Amino acid sequence: MSTQHAGSTQHAVSSRITVLAPDGTRLATWVRQPADPLPHDAPTVVLAHGWTLNHGAWDRVTDRLLDRRDVRVVSYDQPGHGESGRHGRRHEASVHDLGDDLDAVIRAVAPHGPLVLAGHSMGGMTVMAFAGTHPDVVRDRVRGALLVSTSAGDLSGLGRRGEAGLMRALAHVPALRGGRAITARGQRALLFGDVADPADVAATRAMVARTRLSSVGAYYAALGRHDEYAALDELTDIPTTVLVGDRDKLTPVSHARRLAERIPSAELVVLPGAGHMLGYEAPETITDHLCALLEGPR
Template identity: 50%
Template structure:
């Protein structure tokens, strides 16, 4: 994996976002220098930039197995830590999914101000992509040439979340800015986020990311996810190659959530992965990479 360029982008409200830009490891498109995924007739170097949004209580690191594979295939890849997560700044103002959509717009304005884009979102990151489409529809339809939505939900999640958990998270949202730490266990992460054949190392990596998340971020974005409804925004995916991935053992965003997205985006390919849970970039790296190859129009 190439070493990323690291930069800081300011969100509209001043929140500082930590961004990683991974250059393509190789240019495999032949002597002209064109890269995989470029539309027919595109000039050299016009391959889409792949931009990946991570999920709730995670960091950009949750995408690294996929980043490694995509850069090997000659693609430029951008990740960032969502506000309040990883090395990005703490939350300023309300925590909403739509603020994440505006954060994505701010990142793109700095690291990919022009040219085609392929957007990928996992869990809350999928909601981020939807929010961006709804808030910035012209930019989205003009530039996005492919979308991969992984283990995510468009609407109505809050209606199913446990009332007791919601009350606890409202309390957690008001606690001092300390990390979740020992409250996050390996056993709990395995049970909640992974299928039965999970690699122990992947569980450890996930637990480290979640444990490093502050309690206010955890609580405030839990509420944001509960209130999230970006179903209308999915109309902007019309005609854009889209793949929706979900594990049949996903306890957080079960298959019915992805089926709902496929209903709202009728041309989307819905792929149900047997035996897999919520963390598909770890559990099903090959399948996630194949989804990107599909929307990029590159051969397997």
């Protein structure tokens, strides 16, 4: 069981590690933990980010978590996002492969001890895919799962005319990035709820603007094919929390309700007025639930 952390993020240490995915993609990975050595059986929280974002989307949660618990926190950039390489020998991007990437990260930087897995949006889908393809790890090591603003399938896209064709074209664009074409106004309207701090919108816009356009298109297609309903069976006995904002336009409350219905152990939490970016809109709430999972019965 983890213990209350009396220090602060000022006393945490951080290291950057490159992890090789099964297809050879180089995954930029960060490990943050208290400066004082942790026990061998200390828990690790692994955080997977969403489509077009990077590990920085979890920074506020990581800071709060390290202020409150003696725990190791691992975050990483998904293929084609942030500082990670493009997906390697895959013929097409897939959420199923992202589950194997998560397994590679765990094996490389958290090979022992209990785990709490958290995923936002595409990161939540990554956690589901991991559960489906690595059920032995889930049974033996996972103490809890936090699924934030996510879905097991049946996604309908962004709701913009002609977006499917545009995304197919972007998937074949060389290493160009969104840059100035990504606006704060557009991100505010699409991703946030009733109230949004301009600094949060700017941070989100910066992450999306830096993402390779080829990755935006390739993973849009992957999300359209995504179906992990069968994998949810592997979370049946795992304490699971499903978080969603009632203003979420990308993965609406209906998707969260389906998750909770399919996972008997799941607690559904709907946040009034919040949108899709709960790592910015509700970092304290996310941290509260992560702490509860860390202190769970497993």
